[in-house]
Every structure is written in C-alpha cells, then in structure tokens.
Amino acid sequence: MSDFPKTPRTTITRLPKRGxxxxxxxxxxxxxxxxxxxxxxxxxxxxxxxTGFCRIGDKLYIHGSVGSFYMREIAANNLPVSIGVTHIDxxxxxxxxxxHSVNYRSVVLFSQGELVTEEAELYTALEAFTEKMCPGRWAxxxxxxxxxxxxxxxxxxxxxxxxxxxRTGPPKDDEEDYDLDVWAGVLPLELVKRAVVPDPELKEGxxxxxxxxx
Amino acid sequence: MSDFPKTPRTTITRLPKRGxxxxxxxxxxxxxxxxxxxxxxxxxxxxxxxTGFCRIGDKLYIHGSVGSFYMREIAANNLPVSIGVTHIDxxxxxxxxxxHSVNYRSVVLFSQGELVTEEAELYTALEAFTEKMCPGRWAxxxxxxxxxxxxxxxxxxxxxxxxxxxRTGPPKDDEEDYDLDVWAGVLPLELVKRAVVPDPELKEGxxxxxxxxx
Numbered sequence: 001m002s003d004f005p006k007t008p009r010t011t012i013t014r015l016p017k018r019g020x021x022x023x024x025x026x027x028x029x030x031x032x033x034x035x036x037x038x039x040x041x042x043x044x045x046x047x048x049x050x051t052g053f054c055r056i057g058d059k060l061y062i063h064g065s066v067g068s069f070y071m072r073e074i075a076a077n078n079l080p081v082s083i084g085v086t087h088i089d090x091x092x093x094x095x096x097x098x099x100h101s102v103n104y105r106s107v108v109l110f111s112q113g114e115l116v117t118e119e120a121e122l123y124t125a126l127e128a129f130t131e132k133m134c135p136g137r138w139a140x141x142x143x144x145x146x147x148x149x150x151x152x153x154x155x156x157x158x159x160x161x162x163x164x165x166x167r168t169g170p171p172k173d174d175e176e177d178y179d180l181d182v183w184a185g186v187l188p189l190e191l192v193k194r195a196v197v198p199d200p201e202l203k204e205g206x207x208x209x210x211x212x213x214x
Numbered sequence: 215m216s217d218f219p220k221t222p223r224t225t226i227t228r229l230p231k232r233g234x235x236x237x238x239x240x241x242x243x244x245x246x247x248x249x250x251x252x253x254x255x256x257x258x259x260x261x262x263x264x265t266g267f268c269r270i271g272d273k274l275y276i277h278g279s280v281g282s283f284y285m286r287e288i289a290a291n292n293l294p295v296s297i298g299v300t301h302i303d304x305x306x307x308x309x310x311x312x313x314h315s316v317n318y319r320s321v322v323l324f325s326q327g328e329l330v331t332e333e334a335e336l337y338t339a340l341e342a343f344t345e346k347m348c349p350g351r352w353a354x355x356x357x358x359x360x361x362x363x364x365x366x367x368x369x370x371x372x373x374x375x376x377x378x379x380x381r382t383g384p385p386k387d388d389e390e391d392y393d394l395d396v397w398a399g400v401l402p403l404e405l406v407k408r409a410v411v412p413d414p415e416l417k418e419g420x421x422x423x424x425x426x427x428x
Contacts, residue, residue: 195402
C-alpha cells in the first residue's frame with residue numbers, strides 16, 4: 001500500500017524518526033483500537049469525544065443515536081475533525097529519569113464528517129462495527145428493526161491525511177549511564193480478554209457460542 | 215470530596231444517567247490512565263496529542279521537550295484545552311445488534327495551560343510522573359542533571375471543569391428479546407503487565423529491583 005502525503009498538519013516534527021506515513025501501518029493501528037478520540041471545534045473551543053468506530057477501506061465510520069448532539073453537529077456541518085487512537089505497549093524504564101519513556105503506537109488523522117444516507121453503506125458499516133467488536137457475532141444476533149435503523153446515525157470520514165508515531169524497543173540512555181547499577185528494560189503492557197460474564201438474565205439452556213469459547 | 219460544577223460544556227446530555235461529577239470518581243479515572251488526549255485549536259482546526267501526565271491535587275501536569283512545538287504553543291498562549299482519558303472495561307454483547315455496547319470509564323475536562331516555572335513544583339511533578347509510571351522507581355534512578363532540567367518543559371492545568379461518563383454491568387435488551395436463543399453477557403478487558411524485558415545492554419550483575427519483581 002502507498003503512503004499518505006506528509007502535510008503540515010500530519011508531519012511529525014518532534015522526534016521525526018518515529019513518524020510513519022504508510023497506509024498499512026496506519027490502518028493496522030486503527031483497526032486494533034476499540035475506540036478513537038474525535039476532536040472538533042465548537043464556538044472556538046476544542047471538544048473531544050471517545051467513541052467506537054470501524055474502518056472499511058479508506059473510510060472510518062462512527063455511529064450513534066440520531067439524538068446525539070455532537071453527531072448532529074458534525075453531520076449537519078461536515079465539521080472538520082481530528083481523530084486519534086493510541087496503544088500503549090510498554091513502560092520504558094531507563095537508567096536516568098530523563099530517558100524514561102513509553103512504547104506506543106498512535107495515529108492522528110484529519111477529515112470531515114459526512115452523513116451516511118445510503119442504506120447499503122449504513123448496513124455494511126453497522127455489521128462491521130459488530131464484527132470488529134466480536135468476530136462471528138453478527139450472524140448470531142437479532143438484526144436492527146426499521147425503528148432501530150431510524151434511531152441510528154452513521155457518519156463517515158474519508159482518511160486522506162494521516163500519520164502514525166511509534167516507539168518500540170529498549171531504553172536509550174546516555175553513554176555514561178550504561179555503567180550505573182540501575183536495572184533498565186521494558187515492562188510490556190497488553191490489553192487482554194478475560195473470561196466472559198454471562199448476563200444474569202441469560203435464558204436457560206443457551207450455550208456460549210464457539211466464537212466466544214476460545 | 216465535593217462535586218465539580220455541571221457547566222454547559224461538561225454536562226452529559228446523551229444518556230445523562232451515565233454522568234458523574236464527583237471529584238473522587240473523576241480523579242480515580244484520571245490516575246489510572248497512562249496517557250491523556252490533549253485537544254486544542256490551532257488556526258481554527260482541532261488538534262490532538264496523546265501524552266503522558268500526572269495529577270497532583272487539583273492540577274494535571276504534562277511534560278515534554280522545550281523544543282516541542284505544541285508544548286510551546288500551549289505554554290506561550292495559556293491555550294484553552296480539552297483533556298480526556300478513557301478506560302475500556304469490557305465488550306457488552308446484547309441479544310440485539312442495537313443494544314451492543316461497551317463498558318467504559320471516561321473523563322473529559324476543560325482547562326488552560328500554564329507554564330510551570332517554580333523549581334519545587336517542577337521537581338515534584340517530574341517525580342510524580344516517574345512514580346505514577348512505576349512506583350518505587352524514583353529512588354532508584356539517576357536524577358535529572360541541570361542540562362536535562364533546562365531541556366524539560368512542564369505545563370500545569372488546573373482541574374475546575376470536568377465530568378466523567380461511565381457504563382457498567384450486563385447488556386440491557388428490549389423486553390421481548392430476552393426470550394431469544396442468543397447468548398448475552400460481557401467480555402471483560404483488562405490492561406495487564408507482562409514479564410519485564412531486560413535491556414540487552416543491562417550491566418552484568420544488576421538485579422531486578424523488588425518493586426518490579428512482584
């Protein structure tokens with residue numbers, strides 16, 4: 001896959017060697033994230049909302065209630081937004097306070113919201129939301145009713161301007177500090193799934209589906 | 215602890231019963247987060263940066279290089295910002311697509327940046343950063359040199375306007391769906407620490423400190 005163009009808004013100026021612009025890297029970071037932070041300007045002030053999302057091709061989708069104030073604002077005015085996701089992969093414990101750091105993978109992109117009105121696109125996006133959250137789930141559940149469709153708003157954001165910033169690996173200390181008697185290394189962090197908790201109202205006899213049993 | 219005032223900017227309008235305004239809840243959510251998302255306006259456009267932070271009392275601190283463009287921007291102009299953190303605690307798997315959700319705890323606050331110039335405050339903040347990341351670490355490592363202090367910028371944000379939004383518990387389905395043969399429940403998620411990875415350059419004979427051995 002190709003690169004996103006480096007624009008003044010997406011070019012990494014601080015520690016530029018941590019910057020990445022290729023689509024494959026950026027899409028992988030986005031796809032692994034369970035939510036994004038959506039920032040936009042309202043009356044001159046920056047607002048931010050954490051929200052679930054999915055990506056299909058070069059479009060990112062969010063969904064919510066037609067009663068959601070910020071969704072309506074973004075959809076009505078095709079508001080320019082900044083969307084970000086971050087994964088923290090580890091704590092980087094250096095010999096010096098100064099070189100302590102974090103291993104991370106983050107993406108920030110700029111786009112404008114567009115209300116999704118076409119039924120096929122709406123349906124595809126909603127299925128993708130569910131399948132991203134829990135692969136195999138869509139086939140198993142009750143699909144949206146007409147009333148529920150009417151209550152749901154989906155907004156798309158074309159991904160045209162994006163960059164990633166990534167840090168990996170061990171600490172980088174000053175040359176003279178490597179001789180100190182201080183332990184140094186990385187404390188890895190991982191978001192893990194725990195054992196499922198059945199709904200107390202679960203109907204008797206309904207078994208855990210295979211896609212959740214692994 | 216008391217509540218933060220409900221202002222037009224922090225009042226939860228969508229699903230208001232998920233809103234929380236008490237300081238204890240908000241501080242606990244902030245303190246557990248390893249990074250925050252800082253959003254601000256540059257030339258009419260919303261920007262966002264993920265960054266480490268710590269909280270001391272009613273102030274939140276970020277730090278970075280004096281060469282950091284956005285830090286300088288915020289410090290020089292006491293820019294108004296929005297700061298957010300989010301924890302995803304579980305995937306909420308309902309019987310219907312419509313009621314799928316996520317258990318989460320998020321905070322959004324509004325503040326203005328203020329450059330920290332007093333030495334005692336700077337030092338306390340930097341120690342708090344390190345201790346938040348890894349309790350016990352500060353006593354063990356090489357403290358910042360004069361040169362490193364000069365290269366570090368710390369900005370404080372007084373927390374005066376903040377709200378939390380929280381979802382917990384099992385799915386809430388429509389009455390008539392509880393009889394469907396669909397498994398429902400929560401898939402809990404947790405950010406866990408894995409076994410430490412020693413720096414390949416670790417000096418021979420340096421042992422893992424006790425505060426990391428648990």
